[in-house]
Amino acid sequence: MKWLQRHIRPEQVRELSLLLLIVAAVLIFGSMIDGYYTSRTFNRITSSVAIITVVAVGQTLVVLTRNIDLAVGSIVGCTAYFTGAQLAAHHGMPPVVAVLIAMALGCVMGAINGALVAYGRVPSIIVTLGSLAIFRGILIDYSGARTVTTDSLPKWLLELPRLNFVTIGDLDIRAMFALAVGIVLLFQIGTSFLNVARQFYAMGSNPDAAELIGMPARRIVFSAFVLSGTLSGLAGFMFLARFGSITVEAARGMELQVVAAVVVGGVNIFGGSGTVFGAMLGAIMIGTLEQSLFRLQISEFWRDAILGLLILLAVASDAVILNRLRAIWARTDLKLVARDSASPAEAKR
C-alpha cells in the first residue's frame, strides 16, 4: 500500500479504476449478450470510440483551461458534410488534401469560438451554445437540406473504415482507431512535457495567479479552442469515412458524448487537472456502453439518459472520492516525512 501510494497519485487511481470498470462492463455485457466476444463487437466499439476520442482530446484541452466547447458536434457535422461535398464534386482530390480541408475548416470554426471567449470575454458556455446552433444553421443553409450519399464518394474513402493498421490474433486494429490512439499519445506526451502545454494546466488551476505572473492567458484559451476545432475537423473527416452518407443531422448531440467522455475520464470540469489519456478511457467506457446497450436493444433515448447519469456520477465522485483519496495520501505523506526525518536519530542509537 505504501509503495503504491508513493508511485501512484490519487488522480491516477481514478484512471486505473476506470480501466477496471471498463473490464467489468465488458465481462457483464459478455454474460448478457450472445456472441459478444467477437472481432465484430470489437470493431464496432473501436470505430465509434475512435471519432469520440479525437474530439475528446480537443475538449480536454479546453476543459483544462476552465472552459467548455459545446460546438464540437456541429463542427464535426459541418466539416463532414463540407468535405464530403467537395469529394463528391472532385473525385480526383488526393486524400491528404481532403483531410487538410476538414481540419482547416474546423480550425476556423474553433478560432471563432476562441476569439469570442478569449478576447471578447464572453463565457465559453454561452459562445459555444450559440455557435452550436449557428454552425448547424449554416450547414442546413449550405446543404439546402440535401444529403451526401455513399455512392457519390470516391472508393478509397469508403474502404478507409475497414483498412487495418495491424491484426493481433482475431482482432483487427483499424487504421482510424490507430490514428486516434496516435493522437492521444501525441497530446499526452505534449501536455506532460511541453512547457507551453503545461500553461493550460496553470491557467485552469489558478487563472488569477497565471495572469499575475504574466502568462499569456488569452492566447492560451484561444489556442485551446483552435486545437479543439481542428481536432473536431479531423473527426469530421473520420465521421464522413465511417458513415458515408451525411445528412444535416450528422453528429448532432455528439457534444454530450464528448463531454461525458472527458468528465468520466477524470478531467476536472473546473479546469486544471486531468489527462488526455483519461479522456480516451472515458471515450472507451462510453463507446462500450453505447454499443452494448444497442445490442441489448435498449432505445436510443435511454442510452442518452444513461450518458447523462454517467456525467453526474463522474462529477459527483470527483468531488467526494477524489478529496477522500487526497486526504489519505496527504496523511501518509506526512507519516513518510516524519519517519524520514526520525530515522537519523534511530541510526545513532
Added chain:
Amino acid sequence: MSWTAAQQRPGGAATAPPILEMRGIAKRFGATQALDDVSLTLRAGEIHALLGENGAGKSTLIKIMTGVYQPDRGEILLSGQPIAIGSAAEAQRHGIAAIYQEPLLFPDLNVAENIFVSHQNRGVVTNWRKMFREAEAILATLGVTLDVRSPARGLTLAAQQSVEIAKAISLNVRVLIMDEPTASLSAHEVGQLFRLVRDLRDQGVAILFVSHRMEEVFQIADSVTVFRDGRLISTRPAAEVSPQSAIADMVGREMGLFQRRAPAPKGEKLLSVQGLGRTGVFSDVSFDLHRGEVLGFAGLIGAGRTDIGLALFGIEPATAGQIVLNGKTETIRSPRQAMSLGVAYVSEDRRQLGLSLPMSISANISLPVLSRYLTRLGLIRTSQERDTAEGFRKRLSIRTPNVELPVAKLSGGNQQKVMLSKWLNTHPALLILDEPTRGIDVGAKAEVHAMIGELAAEGIGIILISSDLPEVLAMSDRVLVMREGRQMAILDGGAATSQTVMTAAMGQEFAA
C-alpha cells in the same frame, strides 16, 4: 535583539547601498489620495517594516512596486537606474517579488512546477528530472522538506509560503515584499519563516515586511516606516522606535474630525452576548447592548468584526456561546429568523449583498418586507411601496429625481442611504451597520452619522462596525476592540481614544 544583530552584520543596514528607491510617488483613486508624495528607500540586506492603519496606503505602494498599479507621479530607481514597472512580469524581471498573506500557487501543478512556473526561458520541453532536482536543491537550502512531485493542493499554509519563497529565490530576487505573511501562521511556523527571511537578508536581499503584529515587527525589522492617510510619517531604525511611538505615528493626533455624538439616554438591556464564537473565525466574544446605545466594533481588517455581525444576523451562525435578545435566549440560524427577531444587518458590501442594482429604489426598500405590500391576491401595491420610499427619501434626504430610478444610477452615498432605508423599513430593534460610510463622500458621511444619532435616540440598539477609527470614536457610547478573532477590550466612551483602541487592536499591553 534585532538592533544588535543589525549592527554586528558587516556593512550594517544603514550604510548598505540602496537597491530600490521610490521618489515622490503619488496615486489617486477617484476622490481618495491613496499615496501622496511618498519616498521610500530599500537597502540591500535590510528588513524594512511598513506600518499603518487600514487604508494608509501600504497595499497601494506594494501594488505599484509589483507593477499592478502605475503611479500618477514620482519615479522608481533600481540600483540607481530609473525604471518603469509596467506589469507583474516586468517586476519579476527586475527581481522584485511579492509574497501575500494567501499564497498564489497553482493547486494542480506540483511543487517543483510551482517554483519554476514564472521562468520565462525554460525551453520548449520540460526536463522533469532536472526540475525536480533543482527544486529539491532550492528547498534544501531553505531547510524545508517537501515532496516536490506532489501537487501544491493540500500543502499547509506554511509550506505554501516556503514554496513562494523558493520561487522568489529561483528568480534571483533582489527585492522581496512580504504582505502580512504571518497572518495565518502558527507561532512555530512564524519562527521558521523568520529564519528564512533573515537568511535572505544576510544574502543581500532587500525585504519590505508589512505586518499588523507589532511584536513580530520589532522582532525582525531593521528599520520601520509608518504610513498614515497615504503619507509617509516617519522612517527610523527599529532601535529608535517603540511600539508606543509607532502607534502614535500611525493614528496621528488629529482628532475631532467628526463631532462626538451626544449620548442618548440608555434604555433597557436589548442584547446580551456570552462567549460567542464560530470555529476558526472568532471566539469568546461577550458584550451587552442597551436600547439607544451605539456599540462600536473597532479592529483591523480581518479581526473578526464582520463575522460577529454575520453570526448575529444568522448568515454564518455562531457555533458557540449564547445570544439573549429581549430577555430570551435565541439560536439564530438564518437571516429570516434574525429579521423576525428584529435584527437588521446593513452589509459592508453594497453591491453584492446589499442592493439589487437594476431594481428601483422603492422596490429595493420594500424587498425584505414585501408581504406588507401585497394585496389579497398576492399582487404588489406599488403605490404603497412608493409612499414608503418617498418617506425615506425625505427623511434621509436621498438625492434622486424620483424613487422609480434604478439604484445603479445613484451615487455611492445615496445607495448607502437606500440600503439603510431598506433595513430601517423592517423596523429593527437591533441594527448592525457594517462600514456604513465606506467609499462615500464627506457630506453623505455626516448625514449618515446624524441618522445614526437619530436612530439611537429613537431607542434602537446599534452595533457600528467601522475601520474608520475617528468615526467609531465619535459615534460610539462604548467601543469593543477585536484582534485576530479575539475580543481585546470594551472601552467606555471616555476611555476610548485612538491611542487606546489602536493599542488594543495591535495586541499591545495598555500599561506599557
